Amino acid sequence: MGRHMHLAVSLNIAAADGQDVLDFGQISAFVRDLEAAGVDMAIISDSAEAPSSSPFEATTLLAALAAVTDSIGLVASASTLAHQPYNLARRFASLDIISHGRIGWNATLAQNPREAANFSRPEGFSDDDFRRRAKEFINIVRRLWIGWSRDALLFDKASGRFHDPEKMHPMNFTGEFFSVRGPLNVARSPQDRPLLVMSGLKQADLDFAIRADVVLLDKRQPPEARAACEEIKRRAHEAGRDPRTIKMLAVADARQERDGGSLKALCLSSGCDGIVLTVQPRADALKDFVERLLPDLEQHGFAKAKPGRTLRDRLGLDEDGRS
Amino acid sequence: MSTRQMKLGLFLWATGHHIAAWRHPDAHVTAGIDIDHCIKLARTAEAAKFDMVFCEDAAGLREANVNIASQTSRSIGFEPISLLSALAAQTERIGLVSTASTSYNEPYGLARMFASLDNLSGGRAGWNLVTSASPIEAANFGATGLRPHADRYARAREFATVVTGLWNRRAAGHDGESFSVRDRLDIPPSPQGAPVMVQAGASDDGKDLAARTADVVFSAAQTFEEAKAFYDDLKARLAAYGRQPDDVKIMPGVAPIVAATKAEAQAKYDALQELIPDDVGVALLSSYLSISDLGRYPIDGPLPELPESEGMKSRQALVIEQARRDGLSIRELARYFAGARGHWRVVGTAGEIADELQARFEGGAADGFNVMPSWFPGELDAFAKLVVPELQRRGLFRKDYEGRTLREHLGLKRPV
Numbered sequence: 001m002g003r004h005m006h007l008a009v010s011l012n013i014a015a016a017d018g019q020d021v022l023d024f025g026q027i028s029a030f031v032r033d034l035e036a037a038g039v040d041m042a043i044i045s046d047s048a049e050a051p052s053s054s055p056f057e058a059t060t061l062l063a064a065l066a067a068v069t070d071s072i073g074l075v076a077s078a079s080t081l082a083h084q085p086y087n088l089a090r091r092f093a094s095l096d097i098i099s100h101g102r103i104g105w106n107a108t109l110a111q112n113p114r115e116a117a118n119f120s121r122p123e124g125f126s127d128d129d130f131r132r133r134a135k136e137f138i139n140i141v142r143r144l145w146i147g148w149s150r151d152a153l154l155f156d157k158a159s160g161r162f163h164d165p166e167k168m169h170p171m172n173f174t175g176e177f178f179s180v181r182g183p184l185n186v187a188r189s190p191q192d193r194p195l196l197v198m199s200g201l202k203q204a205d206l207d208f209a210i211r212a213d214v215v216l217l218d219k220r221q222p223p224e225a226r227a228a229c230e231e232i233k234r235r236a237h238e239a240g241r242d243p244r245t246i247k248m249l250a251v252a253d254a255r256q257e258r259d260g261g262s263l264k265a266l267c268l269s270s271g272c273d274g275i276v277l278t279v280q281p282r283a284d285a286l287k288d289f290v291e292r293l294l295p296d297l298e299q300h301g302f303a304k305a306k307p308g309r310t311l312r313d314r315l316g317l318d319e320d321g322r323s
Numbered sequence: 324m325s326t327r328q329m330k331l332g333l334f335l336w337a338t339g340h341h342i343a344a345w346r347h348p349d350a351h352v353t354a355g356i357d358i359d360h361c362i363k364l365a366r367t368a369e370a371a372k373f374d375m376v377f378c379e380d381a382a383g384l385r386e387a388n389v390n391i392a393s394q395t396s397r398s399i400g401f402e403p404i405s406l407l408s409a410l411a412a413q414t415e416r417i418g419l420v421s422t423a424s425t426s427y428n429e430p431y432g433l434a435r436m437f438a439s440l441d442n443l444s445g446g447r448a449g450w451n452l453v454t455s456a457s458p459i460e461a462a463n464f465g466a467t468g469l470r471p472h473a474d475r476y477a478r479a480r481e482f483a484t485v486v487t488g489l490w491n492r493r494a495a496g497h498d499g500e501s502f503s504v505r506d507r508l509d510i511p512p513s514p515q516g517a518p519v520m521v522q523a524g525a526s527d528d529g530k531d532l533a534a535r536t537a538d539v540v541f542s543a544a545q546t547f548e549e550a551k552a553f554y555d556d557l558k559a560r561l562a563a564y565g566r567q568p569d570d571v572k573i574m575p576g577v578a579p580i581v582a583a584t585k586a587e588a589q590a591k592y593d594a595l596q597e598l599i600p601d602d603v604g605v606a607l608l609s610s611y612l613s614i615s616d617l618g619r620y621p622i623d624g625p626l627p628e629l630p631e632s633e634g635m636k637s638r639q640a641l642v643i644e645q646a647r648r649d650g651l652s653i654r655e656l657a658r659y660f661a662g663a664r665g666h667w668r669v670v671g672t673a674g675e676i677a678d679e680l681q682a683r684f685e686g687g688a689a690d691g692f693n694v695m696p697s698w699f700p701g702e703l704d705a706f707a708k709l710v711v712p713e714l715q716r717r718g719l720f721r722k723d724y725e726g727r728t729l730r731e732h733l734g735l736k737r738p739v
Contacts, residue, residue: 014509024443028412051509057439063408064443067358082432086382086463087402094402098358098409117505118431122498153399155345155352160600162345162396165389179465185384187356187399 005267006274006315007302008075008249009034009289010043013061014052016281021054027061028068030286037294038303040314041073041104043197043276047112054281059091066099073311075104075197080137081115081125086180088137089144092194093186101190101310104214105141109134110200133177135208138196140180142211143171145193147183191310195317201228210236210246213317216276218251225250225270245317247273254279254289260300274302329684329719330572330691330733331711332375332420332541333368335361338396339698340578342607342661343598345396350698355400362413364699371707372721374732375418375449376410377521377541377693378403382427383460391606404436411444418729420449420521420539426475427455427464430485431504437518438490438510446515446728449539450486452522452532454479476528477501483520483536490517491738515728516737525553533571534560538735541693542575543666550575550667550688572690572733575683576666579676580697581705588670595697596658604657611660612639622654666695673709680710681719
């Protein structure tokens with residue numbers, strides 16, 4: 001087949017058990033190994049059902065990783081309960097500028113029950129309310145990211161005009177859960193919008209997934225994943241979007257995978273554009289992954305995309321300036 | 324050599340602290356989108372042994388008038404916690420302090436972010452607590468679904484209590500007026516125990532909250548008397564909370580312009596002042612004096628007769644009086660304000676600037692200074708190259724870091 005199979009690696013730093021937590025040196029060395037091997041992106045998350053003892057939060061860790069890597073895509077999970085849309089949009093736009101266009105936000109539509117209790121919502125959210133709120137949140141963030149036109153900054157010292165006031169657009173949004181005037185006080189980022197990576201989708205969310213750049217199909221058997229892929233691509237086509245610009249990745253656990261061949265088979269039978277391998281946040285698991293599984297994945301045709309100017313380029317996604 | 328040494332912060336802000344900094348011929352005009360530039364500035368400050376880099380923040384634009392805003396560089400910049408996390412990976416010793424609002428965050432989330440920055444930097448993080456009064460910010464959080472609260476300082480007090488409780492591993496569980504938190508913080512402490520607490524509130528409520536919770540206080544004071552009064556007031560409030568005067572470091576802002584001769588420094592300042600667009604200067608002066616329509620008077624004429632207004636503070640009244648006495652035009656007065664932004668401006672040689680800093684430090688008006696270079700990188704480079712060695716020569720500032728963490732730099736106790 002002519003197309004590349006994309007390869008992402010997912011590291012949930014909060015999944016550590018016991019005292020064996022990774023320090024920044026270990027995590028950054030691992031991500032640089034992934035970068036050297038041509039892995040498209042590292043997905044960092046920091047939320048688990050039980051409290052962890054990891055010393056880091058995902059978005060701050062991502063900023064530090066951006067400062068010590070050059071070409072790998074960097075994605076962080078950030079919860080719609082733990083952040084406000086304006087703050088989250090600023091943070092990821094900043095990360096995209098810091099990394100020169102290598103950032104994505106993993107927005108999950110699955111609720112972690114621990115969060116509401118720690119974010120002043122002891123009554124919690126029903127699953128339905130949580131999803132409706134998350135969708136409104138995601139729509140706000142996507143609009144805030146393009147509140148400044150690409151050519152808004154003039155930097156014209158002689159005339160004294162720093163930016164063009166006509167090219168800064170407030171959004172004036174009022175919805176069911178949020179009201180946000182905008183615009184961001186962060187410039188338009190190199191990718192226009194950081195990648196929107198969606199996970200935790202249920203069947204009822206598939207129409208919403210057409211906003212995503214990357215969809216993670218977790219907890220699905222290959223036939224089910226194939227059906228979800230086809231469904232999302234069909235809906236994207238109906239909505240006037242090129243279905244090839246949404247990348248579907250099948251999720252697999254690195255602990256259970258012995259070789260690249262079986263993962264290639266999984267990718268093909270799921271009808272996906274690539275795979276995400278979840279790696280346990282322990283030094284021995286990282287070492288095993290880099291030394292054993294990664295070379296075999298390369299042999300089987302994964303991680304062959306050329307590094308692009310941005311993560312969007314690398315994955316063959318369009319520049320995303322649509323409003 | 325004196326035993327007590329001053330603390331120095333670098334107040335990092337876009338293209339520089341002067342309102343027209345970005346128009347300076349050598350200013351790095353793309354500062355707000357250039358991470359390498361920010362890394363370079365932090366490393367310059369680190370090489371000069373500054374205690375910390377400090378970032379201001381607002382969750383929204385700073386100026387509502389888009390015409391005025393578009394003539395300044397302040398509408399775009401990095402979100403500071405992300406910026407400082409990136410700087411943590413590119414520096415070794417310097418402290419990293421970011422502003423964050425108690426009105427538009429939740430304590431559990433904020434405690435996690437700063438604890439993570441503290442770990443990424445090996446114990447160099449600090450949080451500058453602000454309560455956010457700007458209506459521009461409020462409009463970005465119109466219906467947050469947060470619980471209603473009587474006043475923002477009550478919310479800030481509760482917020483600070485919850486955050487420090489999480490950092491210091493006090494008992495889990497909080498159910499208060501504005502916030503509820505069930506679990507302990509899931510991030511372990513850094514080598515300095517907990518991030519340094521910073522504040523800058525000048526109101527009575529602000530000073531009281533600072534006396535209760537802050538390790539470092541930033542202030543704005545033009546004259547020695549003003550600085551001294553603030554210093555004495557704040558230190559006197561500490562005893563009520565069982566704290567010692569030395570537990571809090573007071574660091575007023577200073578906006579220096581330094582050159583080899585006084586005349587050269589003055590020429591640098593005058594050239595910057597020339598770059599302030601008239602409408603920007605007049606708009607800033609109007610808002611400072613609470614006059615809405617100053618723009619309709621001749622700009623080269625004197626200030627018009629102004630009615631006594633309720634909102635006018637005594638310092639503003641003094642400014643008006645002085646402008647009249649010195650025969651300043653609206654333009655001259657506007658430039659004077661726009662340039663200094665209410666902070667202490669010192670123009671001169673390294674020796675003269677060191678004299679001024681020394682007088683406030685030894686006169687009991689400051690424990691150190693938050694340095695606000697007029698434009699970047701030039702005025703930071705000049706301060707690091709000329710003023711810092713002069714302070715070191717006088718024994719007023721360290722020649723090398725004594726410790727590894729921000730608390731060690733500042734001589735602060737570990738939190739209990």
